[in-house]
Amino acid sequence: MHSDAFDRYHFAESRLHRLDPRVKVSLTVAFILGNALLPDASWLALGLAWFLLLVANDQSRLGLWFTFRRSFLALPFALAALSAIFSPLGDPVFSFSVANITLTVTDFGLVRFAGILIRAWLSVQAAILLVAVTPFPDILHALEHLRMPRLLITIISFLYRYLFVLTDEVLRLLRARAARSAGMTGQKSGGGLFWRAQVAGNMAGQLFIRSYERSDRIYNAMLSRGYTGNLRTLHPHTMKPSDWRFLGLALFALLLTQLTGWIR
């Protein structure tokens, strides 16, 4: 695996790709916030939200099912919500017993469980679409415009830049470890658990020192180019009328979704 596997941006000529990153970030957050605001069992509204998501997928020209196919990330976490079906609130649907304990599934519990899963699944798709149609540096610019603290943005952009350098370094270390323990097949990479963890710890220590010293050299490179402690940035993004129009339209659609969820 090369760390290029970390890339999430998918280029295409589309309206969504051209949209100002601030609009995209705000709408993603608004969409996720909207999902959280909807009351349980507002199936129509959740369906409408999914429809909006499909429209967005289509607009991105990445394919109608682009985010759907990548959306099962949160699935392992669904286990945590499974116990919600036994909620004591609501009427029992059926019960069964496991080793002397009687578990009762309730209608409220089932609705709650479904609600959690659907919200999680819709939200993660919105986030997937955002990074697929926006280069990550543009997302950072957008966050800066949206008043995220500058220091944090700067740290994240350094993190983003050196993610690739350092994960490559880790992969090299791991390969070296694998090569050295290859002789001991059948003995599962040799040594006891404690020893294995300690090897990982030494790697972490080594990686730490190298990273620390690298940050010194980066600092020197920054000084050489006039850095005196105040970071400046350019502001290349300006909202076009079409960006405002899109924002208004999308917000209106989200508001409609909320109304659908609340009026019954």
Add this chain to the structure above:
Amino acid sequence: MHFSPAPLHIPDGFLTLVISLVFWALTALAVGTAISKTNQSLGEKQIPLMGVMAAFVFAAQMLNFPVVGGTSGHFLGGALAAIVLGPWAGILVMTAVISIQALLFQDGGLLVMGANIFNMGILTALIGFGLYRLSSRVGKPVRLGVAGFAAWLSTVASALLTALQLWLSGTSRLEIVVPAMLGVHLLIGLGEAIITVAALGFIEQARPDLLSAEKTASQGGQGWVLGGVFVSLGAVLLSPLASADPDGLEKVAEDLGFLGAGQSAPYNILPDYTIPLLGETALSTIAAGAVGALLALGLVILIGRSLRRAQG
């Protein structure tokens, strides 16, 4: 592909809005303070350092080691980062790591990011640095032992808090989620402890200047020790209680009004859930919803403003 070390990155949808916003507020407060503290006390050299260190934590989380039968131990890094870089810088580094995991890899949600940062960045810094600083002047074996214990406990406490948040949100049943989360993380925490100790040992040998007692003392005051010990005790006492007597804890939370508040939508906290003049109608509920949303928005803007000011 999953990059998260442990099932601690909560996705969107699993926490209610109230719990999400409460932890966003706490996190914003801590991160805002961390920003103004690092601006005051540390040179401009700190910026690339924190950035590269965040990349280090991200990369180090890929260092796994086989435990038993296909599962592998992983590394979270919150305690180590706080011990070596100081608690404030550690918090910022972990905030960056968790942000990029959520933004770029959808590992953890956006609305619940406040909770994720709190669990994995702030709580771990408090326990990790607090306990380590307590022992910064004693001999190396004891100090490393304390660091290991702190790393283990920070993982366990993260898991416990995650479980409690899920329970308060009505997502999980207390008697199931607490034993499950704790059970897994009592083990994962051991890996965290060994890696943290080995890494610290390595660093101490190669660059003793980075871990001197003076440096540790200058990075955070006695308040951290107090907070760290307090939170550690809380985690140690609460864990057995929550697993052995979930009904008791449930009763306490109910009496204190936590349960209701956590599971309801935020506008339900508004008096009588409706706007008086409009009466019990759908319209009134919608209006209440709008007011709630505006309040939330106002809160976010206010936090943003104060962060901006703290920074400038």
Add this chain to the structure above:
Amino acid sequence: MPIVHPSPTVLPLPATPGALLLAKDLHFSYPDGHPALRGINLQLNEGEKVALVGPNGAGKSTLMLHLNGILTGSGNLSVAGLPLTEKNLPLIRAAVGLVFQNPDDQLFSPTVFEDVAFGPLHMGLPEPEVYRRVEDALAAVRMSEYRNRLSHHLSVGEKKRIAIATVLSMSPRLLVLDEPSAGLDPRARRALIHLLHELPVTMLVSTHDLAMVRELFPRTVMMDGGQVVADGATADLLQNQALLEAHGLEMP
């Protein structure tokens, strides 16, 4: 929503009476006590292209870090007649463009554009001027179409060219390159030699690539053990087998 920067400070270009770079008796020891420079004397004139050679650990990189005040030891150093002092530091850093050995240290921004813009932006230039300089610098290294690329996607050779652009955008009077040809394949190395040949800037280039030295640099400075052991016409130095052998160098 364009955001206007507070009135930027445009730096004037320094005038040059006499030598562009003058180093007198530079001494420097690293904090661990290791002496890396032991009395360096060096003069560079406007328009010269000079090679800096010497074995590993000779002190080449250390010397280069002195030339724009990243490291400061004892002795005198002046650039374009300006002595290296705290006050002159911004001017000197704009005048001496230093490119580091490892391009992953030099390119610290997510995108190529941001990296090339970093220098001019922090010199306090107004935004239109920054944009113009980025375009010019990228054109000079023939990488214009790379402006929106992500730095971590580039090959080593491309990274090295962009690294040079990051200082060219500051319009330096003196270009200081640390081992620019290390790690390049023959084609990228050839392209780099072309580029260095074309660039109309005074330059000091440290390298182990003596074939490139012979081709590109009329003058060579040889260092060993923190001292300048030879300084003269490249043709003479490279013919002196005894000198080369004494300092661990070898003609290809």
